[in-house]
Amino acid sequence: MSLGYLFGGGVGTEPHGIELYEASPLVRRLYEEIAGWTGLTAEQILRGELPEGRERRQSAGTVREAALAVAVHDLLAEAGLRPDVVGGLSLGAMTAGCLAGALDRRELFTMLARAADAPDPPPGAVDEGMALAFVRAGDEQSPPPWQDLPDVHLAGDFGPVADGSQRIVMLAGHRTAIEHLAAGAEPGAIVPLPGRTIAVHSPLRRPFRDFMAPWVAKIPFTAPRITLLSCLERAELRTADEVRDMFERNPTDPISLVDIYEGMLSRDVRLGLVMGPAIPEGILAFPFPVVHVETPEHIELAVSTAYDLGIELSEAGSGIRER
Amino acid sequence: MRRAGHAEEPEEDHAISPDVLVAKWLDIDIDEWTRKVVRRTFDADDGSPYWLGRREQLDFDPYDITRHEELTAFGPFPLDDLRGVDPMDLVPRALRRPLAGRVWDTGGTTGTPCRVFYTPAMLRHRAVWRHWSFVHEGFAPGRSWLQATPSGPHLIGHGAWEVAELHAGLVYAVDMDSRWVKRLIREGRPADVERYTSHLLDQIDDVLDRSGIDYLNTTPALFAALCRRSPERVAALAGARLSGTQINTAMHRDFLIALDGGICGISYGNTFGNAAFLGVPESGGPIAYMPNYPQVTMAVVRKDDWRSTVAPGANGRVRLTVLHDDLFLPNILERDQAARHTDAGWPCDGVADVRPLQIVGTAPEGLY
Numbered sequence: 001m002s003l004g005y006l007f008g009g010g011v012g013t014e015p016h017g018i019e020l021y022e023a024s025p026l027v028r029r030l031y032e033e034i035a036g037w038t039g040l041t042a043e044q045i046l047r048g049e050l051p052e053g054r055e056r057r058q059s060a061g062t063v064r065e066a067a068l069a070v071a072v073h074d075l076l077a078e079a080g081l082r083p084d085v086v087g088g089l090s091l092g093a094m095t096a097g098c099l100a101g102a103l104d105r106r107e108l109f110t111m112l113a114r115a116a117d118a119p120d121p122p123p124g125a126v127d128e129g130m131a132l133a134f135v136r137a138g139d140e141q142s143p144p145p146w147q148d149l150p151d152v153h154l155a156g157d158f159g160p161v162a163d164g165s166q167r168i169v170m171l172a173g174h175r176t177a178i179e180h181l182a183a184g185a186e187p188g189a190i191v192p193l194p195g196r197t198i199a200v201h202s203p204l205r206r207p208f209r210d211f212m213a214p215w216v217a218k219i220p221f222t223a224p225r226i227t228l229l230s231c232l233e234r235a236e237l238r239t240a241d242e243v244r245d246m247f248e249r250n251p252t253d254p255i256s257l258v259d260i261y262e263g264m265l266s267r268d269v270r271l272g273l274v275m276g277p278a279i280p281e282g283i284l285a286f287p288f289p290v291v292h293v294e295t296p297e298h299i300e301l302a303v304s305t306a307y308d309l310g311i312e313l314s315e316a317g318s319g320i321r322e323r
Numbered sequence: 324m325r326r327a328g329h330a331e332e333p334e335e336d337h338a339i340s341p342d343v344l345v346a347k348w349l350d351i352d353i354d355e356w357t358r359k360v361v362r363r364t365f366d367a368d369d370g371s372p373y374w375l376g377r378r379e380q381l382d383f384d385p386y387d388i389t390r391h392e393e394l395t396a397f398g399p400f401p402l403d404d405l406r407g408v409d410p411m412d413l414v415p416r417a418l419r420r421p422l423a424g425r426v427w428d429t430g431g432t433t434g435t436p437c438r439v440f441y442t443p444a445m446l447r448h449r450a451v452w453r454h455w456s457f458v459h460e461g462f463a464p465g466r467s468w469l470q471a472t473p474s475g476p477h478l479i480g481h482g483a484w485e486v487a488e489l490h491a492g493l494v495y496a497v498d499m500d501s502r503w504v505k506r507l508i509r510e511g512r513p514a515d516v517e518r519y520t521s522h523l524l525d526q527i528d529d530v531l532d533r534s535g536i537d538y539l540n541t542t543p544a545l546f547a548a549l550c551r552r553s554p555e556r557v558a559a560l561a562g563a564r565l566s567g568t569q570i571n572t573a574m575h576r577d578f579l580i581a582l583d584g585g586i587c588g589i590s591y592g593n594t595f596g597n598a599a600f601l602g603v604p605e606s607g608g609p610i611a612y613m614p615n616y617p618q619v620t621m622a623v624v625r626k627d628d629w630r631s632t633v634a635p636g637a638n639g640r641v642r643l644t645v646l647h648d649d650l651f652l653p654n655i656l657e658r659d660q661a662a663r664h665t666d667a668g669w670p671c672d673g674v675a676d677v678r679p680l681q682i683v684g685t686a687p688e689g690l691y
Contacts (some may be wrong), residue, residue, distance in 0.1 A: 001547075001577075010691035060638055080513020090691075132687055158690055170691055270573060280689040281681055282626075282638055289571060292683045301679060303508045308568040310547025310577075313513035322352055 003081060003311050004269035006290070007069050007088025008278020009156075009231075009255060011061030013195060015047035015070040016277050017292060023296045026078060027071045032068050037106050038113035039100060051116075055208075058198060059116035062091050068113060069095045069275040070105065072293050076273065079303045080313035085261035085267050087229030089156070090200065092278065101225035102243040111215055118211045128199035129175030130155065131182060131192045135167045140287055141180045144169075145185060151177035155201035159258040160285045168284070170255075172199035201254050209251040216247045229263040231255040236263065271309050273302050326456055327658040332502065338613055341455035349614055349670060356617045356646060357391040364651040369417035373408055391620065392680070394653040395630050395645060402655065405437035413560060413652075414440055414649050426566035428476035428596035436476070439594060442649045445618075446481065449597060452615040453482065453590070456599050460588030462562060464491040471497040471545060472567060477499055478594045479567055482540055482679070483493050497526040499545065501567070521549050531556045542567040543574055550581040552580040562586035569678050572610055575603055595619075595645050595655055598673060601666065609676030618647045620671045622664035626682050632672070635663050641674055 019176045021027045031042040040060060041048070045067050069092065076082075088096035091112075098108040121128075135144065138222070146152040156170035171178060171190070175197075199205060221240035228237045230246050232253045237243045257279075263306040264272060265287045272290040274281075281292045289309065291302045307313060362373050365385040378385065383396055405413075410426045424443065428436035441449075443477060474480030474496065486492035507516045527549060530536060539546070543565045550557050557563075562585045570589055578587045589600045591612040596619030598612035614621045623639040625631045633639040641659045645652035658679065661674035 008690075010689075012689075072530070075361060079508075079511045080516070130691065134687075151434065154689065162638060168687060168690065192689065277683065277689065278691075280686055281683040283687055283690070288573070289569075289678055291679075292681060294683060298681075298683075301507050301681065303513070304505065305569070305679060307504070307508065307516065308544045309571075310544065310551070310574065312551070313516055315514050 001310055002084035002264075002267055002269045003306060004058070004085040004087070004261075004264040004267075004272045004288075005073065005083040005096065005099070006257075006260065006264075006274045006279065007086070007092025007216075008065075008274065008276060009088070009090030009092050010196075010278055011058055011065055011091065012277075013050055016064075017071060018047060019295050020071055020075065021046050022069070024071075024075060026074055028090050030071050030074060031067060033105075033281075034063065034109050037109040038063050040113070044049070052196060053116075054120045055118040056116040058060055059112060059114075059118075062112045062115065063109060064275065065091055065278065066095045066098075066108065068277075068294075071101065072275045072299075073099050075200065075299050076293065076302060079299055080315070081273070081303055081306055081311075082314045083226060083273075085092060085227040085229065085264050085269055087231060087263065088275075089177070089231050089255045089257055089278075090250065092275075093231045093250060093255070095275075097224065097228055097237070097243050097246070100228040102221050102223070102228060102237070102240065103219055107219050111212075111219065112163050114215050115208075115212060118208050123136075126195050127175040128197055128204055129173065129178045129192055130179045130196040130199060131171045131190050133169045133171055133185075133190045134161075134188065135169060137165055137167065140167055145190075146171060146181055147175060149181065152181055153199070153202035153204075154254055156255040157258055158256070159256075159261070161283055164285060170201070172202035172205065174199075200251065203252060205251040209248065212251065213248060219244065219247070221247075227267060231260055234263060236260040261288075264288070271306055271311055341451050341458060344451050344459045345455045348618075349668070351670075353391045353620065353670060354389065357394065358389060360648060361385050361388050361394075363415055363648060366415065366417070371413055371415045371651065371674045373404070373412040374531045376412075383397075389631050397653045399445065399629055400652050405439060406435045408451045410438045410440040413651075414442065416561050418442065418649060426476075427478040427481075427594045429478075430553065437594075439650060439652075441478070442647075445650060447480075447505055448615065448618055448647070449478070450485040450489055452502055452597060452599060453485050456588060456590060457486075460562075460564070460600070461586045462490065462538060462564065462588065462593055466561065467493045467495070467535055468538045468540055469497065469527065469534070471493045471527050471539065471541040472499060473501045474498045477501070486540070491495050492538075495536065497523065497530060499523050499542075501542075520545070521552075524549055524552055528553055528556060531559075537561040538564060540564045543570040543578075544568040546578060548580065554581060557581045558583040558585075560585050562588070564590075565587040566590045566592070566654045570610065571676070571678075572603060572607055575610060591674065592619075593657075594645055595652060596621075609662060611666070611673055611675035612677070613664075613666055613669045613673035614643075614671060616669065616671055618645065620644045620646065621674050622672055623661055623674060624656075626660070626680075629654070632653075636663050638662050638676075640678070640680055660678055 035042045050060045086096040152173040155172035158168040160167050221243045274292045277294045364371050430436050466484050470483040472479045483494045487494050593599045598614045622642045624642045626640050642655040643655045658680050661677040664673040664675040
């Protein structure tokens, strides 16, 4: 009977975690520590306006999201919960790797800060964009309308929605191609994501991947100390090299939440805790109960639910349960 | 054509089969039943002092309520009132004062509990449904039980009486303080939670070892802990009956395996009202419960609009309405969420996949 932690992807511009920050000295200390590693102030990480420039903005956003996820993890550890299995999408996959013990926190956050130096697209480059596509359950075997479009790529699979009527997938590519695709589809079937100007998890992100590759190559990864699931394929990452490979491919390869939660289910996960606000509540069909943790009240709910479901609590501590 | 019966009248004697009583209740017309309870509650001479006091603030005449679905006009029931008012004031004056009986608590894990007075008829209604569940779940009469649940102010503890009186049981008891567990969790004291759980399990083990217990009545959380610690004692039981904390299909499957041929019954509810478990679907889908109709009805409503019932199978917040002759509590918004469930044998909605309520961002665009 296992406890799984799920880390979402995406980089929002909205501040999150303010209540946790204000309520907890532990969180404030963590943010100060991250500030020291990244060159951002704790206030910038928490709720400051994100900087201008595509990559600088993206980098600061990833620091913000990862800081909150680590904070939630630490508060849960303080309250007696330690995961048996972790996995995450995109940025969340890297955060999960860190919390599984495959790299230390300083390495993770300095890498995220380093990404601010990635070159922005040259003037005149084609605008990028992303969208969610809602595929009817009966249509899943049919060729999707983007299949033969060279400028639109399947970037992610979030799996079926709660009532099973649809499957949500994520598309990335040239903004105009995505908007054209959405305009020609049934209303609501393809929804461009506002403010998402980077075609992540697609071949368009190759320059960023190449920029980060030397940095990733230098990170002293170690084998995860708890079960770490990949979001790039149905697999557990057992070695340092496997974790490094996931970090390297993460910018360009499609992600799958289904691979993570099916992997968790097969490892007897009975409760999933969603770290932070990245995966909305009630939309997706998780194969086990999930609790979303983003406020102080949610910490109590998570612990209470774990106790109710028969998951043993731990002594307050580091948050790593050795296997 | 359903009829409006008098479900809490003396004919509901202990000697009458629970199947007969439940069949009679399920045949009642809910609109007629609603009118009867509302009119009794608001009777100018013999109504409930609490509700008569609120009548002036209503922008409608309660006597104009003709259908159950019109009860939304009362708005969400203000549970804070049950923390402050005299519980006897909820009871119509038609019941002669002074009232004698028990006041029961609900909630209280995060503050002052809500309190309600149960008349003998209300206790009997609850007990008959539980007896009906015992029979349908396969619990044999005349057996030895261990009741390891909250007791004292918690109605769940009254189950010991129900087993003894209605199911000819011999009942041992271990008391648990659920408020203490919640407080320890809230204070971030996981080691003390485990220590208190061990303290309870020590007492349970002692009774199981000495007393030839057939059935254990406890919470799913405590039963899960017992399965971990004392699998051989669980396997020796003839059955377990569980309520009070959340349970899902995977846990129920685990418990049946641990019981090694024993049975596992469950119910959902609280001091306001309960719902019966009709078995785990063969498909392995979520566990469903149907309310103790007509005195208890449930709806699953949108989290952002408590008046709107969700589509069958969809998730939302549990809204509970209490329609006893002597206790009217419309539109209680529970701290639980569930999927709306329907059953051909029930004249009202039920709930499935019940778990604690959580309201956070729900826009699909937030997925990335």
